[in-house]
Amino acid sequence: MTAVLIDAVSWAFIATGSALVVTGALGLVRMPDFYTRMHPAGVTDTLGADLVLVGMMCQAGLSLVTVKLFLIGAFLFFTSPTSTHAIANAAHVAGLKPGFAEVPKRRPRGTEPGEGER
Amino acid sequence: MFTVTAAAVLAAMVLALVRLYAGPTLYDRVLAANSFGTKTVLLIAVIGFLTDRPDFLDISLLYALINFIGTIAVLKFFRYRTLGDAVDQPGDHQ
DSSP: OHHHHHHHHHHHHHHHHHHHHHHHHHHHHHOSSHHHHHHIIIIIHHHHHHHHHHHHHHHHOSSHHHHHHHHHHHHHHHHHHHHHHHHHHHHHHTTOOOSOSSOOOOOOTTOOOOTTOO | OHHHHHHHHHHHHHHHHHHHHHOSSHHHHHHHHHHHHHHHHHHHHHHHHHTTOTTHHHHHHHHHHHHHHHHHHHHHHHHHSOSSOSSOOTTOOO
16 A cells, blocks of 8 residues: 555656656747746756656665665755856856847738748 | 656757757857756666666766766856966956
8 A cells, every 4th residue: 555655656756757857848949038948947957857856766765776866866956056047147247138039020011921930 | 657757858858959959059058958967867867767777876976966067167168268267367467
């Protein structure tokens, strides 16, 4: 009974973490601007990675493996936001302005966006 | 289940590579590389569980350390164009 419960909890953690990792990477590709891309990259990486690690901790039980997983998780928990902040600070200091990377061009009157264009 | 997780992390790594290739600015590329490194840590840990070899976690921990230091080093290099003492630049003496 307890084993089944722990299994279910750990699979829930791992599934949520995997979904967060994938959606974060999708946001990294789809977001329009550097400062908006930072959000999916930094936030979902921290939470997604830690959720997957917590799920694996539940699978491993109490052993040295759990300690190592905890160390990886704690390290990621502190360094991932730190490096995201460092990248943002470096971009800001270098003069990168917030704003869309590509401003959509004005179309001549009467022409509709074709297929495959956005 | 771990197979699904590994596949998800691999797909995320491919998406990060797309941003790494397409990123218009340097900082997009650094961000994508950092995200790729975090996913590498995850992938190594998951593969360790998948193949029942928990020794992989040591490698994973090492990757986590190197990833952070590497990101900071790349940012520092592109700001000061040197990895040495950034304060002591030519023409900076009083």
